[in-house]
Amino acid sequence: MNERRLHPFTVLRFLRKTLVVYLLPLVQVLFERNWTALHTALRQDALLFLLLCAVSWGILRVSSWSMDDTGVFHLYWRLGIRLDRALRGEMLAALTIDRPLLYRMAGASRLTLYPVGAVQKHTLSVCLPKADAEAVADQLMPLVNPTLHRPAGGERAALGFLGANGLSTLALFVLAVRQTRDVPDWNPAVFAQIQVNFLAQFAARWLPAGAAWLLAAAGFLLGASLMRSFAQTVHYTVWHTADQIGSRGGWLGHFECRVRTSEISFADVRISPAARLMKRWPVFVTAGGCSPELPLFVYRSGEEALFRELLPEFRMPPDLLARTEQRSLIFFAPAGIPFALCLLLTLVSATVLPQLTVTLLIPTLFFGALLAGAAAGYRREGLWLREGRMTLRRQQGLYLHCICVFHPDVCLTAAQSPWAASVGRTNLTLTFPGWVKLKVRSVPLRDAENFFRFMETN
Incomplete structure (x- = not known):
């Protein structure tokens, strides 16, 4: 040795x-x-x-x-x-190999090992040469007869949104420069060359320079995020073996994740407005303290064969509305309070300082979108038993998480306020190995009791 x-x-x-x-x-x-x-x-x-x-x-x-x-x-x-x-390899729930661009230039890899049941801060992360990191990964979690797949949904979705964001951001940037400089002989051919003349002329009637710059900055940050997502999804490969599931990919930086199937805590299908528009659904997997920021794979609506092959035990929550009678209005507080404040400031500025009205509309619309997401959570968030699996839906911002619980070692905690107890509702918290927690708010008490009885009998 x-x-x-x-x-x-x-x-x-x-x-x-x-x-x-x-x-x-x-x-x-x-x-x-x-x-x-x-x-x-x-x-x-x-x-x-x-x-x-x-x-x-x-x-x-x-x-x-x-x-x-x-x-x-x-x-x-x-x-x-x-x-x-x-x-030892048997002690691991998952491992990841991360090679950002700087690491690739130096021939290094960051190997992170996730022991079974260990919290995120107790994982083991070491920096090794590329060949050594791959050799250690193959020793600890070897790939035996893997079945490979090349889903292209995430790459195409990221590329499509990247192109749309690039055009809109460029139009807003040119518009902001135009209104800031206020040049009389501005050449409109600049807009024609990028085919956004109509968009820019329409926005020029409504957006002052400050709002245009604010939107251009937001578009630039969103574009940087989309560029990063696109670079991560290039050459993406997913595989599964008898006891593992994993993925690798990336363009400038490489990323690889290997997850032991028996240690998967839950699988999460995240539905966002962008996913609904593209009809491509990202699937995330959590095992112990390992919760990668990249989806394990992305599948297209109507093509669930890959999903069923990789995660045959996954069950989507039923397409039902949650029971909303006497449900707590706490769903609307995180987004409703700032939305009401921004709306009040916008109304006041319409009479006191009209030049700031359009600028104040931007955060108002942002928190309005979050409030719409909260309304969706109010109607959709809940938990159900389906075909012998615990399933749940929870709303976070604009994302609706459809989750199926895999690991049997889950701790359920019910917390009730005096008002919730009087109306027969409770907040249910699921704690998984690695102290990963999921919280479902304002659940009917009888649904929570069904979960507790299901765990006792299984």
Whole structure:
């Protein structure tokens, strides 16, 4: 059993957390604004940087890892205190291999191991060379006769929204520049070239420069998010074996996830307005403390064959409206309060400061959309037993989560306020291994009791 060194990028997390230490000496410069203070701050930063480099060198020098003949992964840490960890493949609920662009350039991979039942902060994350990370993953969770799939739904959906967002953001940006500069001889051919002349002329009648810049900034941030999503879904591959399910993909950065099927806590189909428009549904899987931000796969409406093959035990909640009699209005509070405040400010500005009215309409519409999502949750959120599976729907913002519970080790907690007890309702919280929690609000007490009886008999 030969011990090997960790990749030098292991200390990046340490250096990132100590970034504030470099900034402290520069605070004096901001107040004094003189070259002497700047020289002193730079000298202090240089000394701190050398000190942290020495600590980073010590971390790399005294830390190592190894794989023994029985397939056990060992991590050794001997800086100040001695801490050794050992993990077998049978102890893992999932593992991920993350290779952002910077890591790829340096030939590094971030390997994260999720022990069964461990919370997110107790996972084991190490930075290894690419070949070593793949070898460790194959030793701990080997892929035996995998069946591969190439779903293209997520890639096409992200590309479509990216193109639409790019056109609208470019139109708003040109409009903002036009209204800010107010050039008389502005050439309208700029709009014709990007085929958004009509959109820009229509918006120019209603949007002042401030609102146009605000929308352009929001569109730019949304475009950056969509670009990231598109880059992550390029060359996406999904596989399943007798005891595993996983996916890999990415363009600039690579990501791979392997999940042990027997340790899946729940599967989540997230329905958003964009998903409804494209009719492509992303499926997320949580196992222990592993909750990847990328969907396991995306399937198209009407083509559920891949879904049934990858997760044959999944059951969608029934397409029924929840019981809303005497349901709590707490659903509307998080979005309703800021919506009412923004609406009041908009109405006041219409008579006091009309030039801000359109700008104030933007956050009003935003919170109005969240309020519409809350109304959907008020009508749709609930829990049901279907074909021997616990299923539930819960609303978060604009996302409606359709969830099927897989893992039998789930803790149910019912919490009632005096008002909820008087009307026979309760908040039900499901706690899974890894302390992952799901909360369903204002559930009829008889439905919660059915869940408790189902768990007792199963």
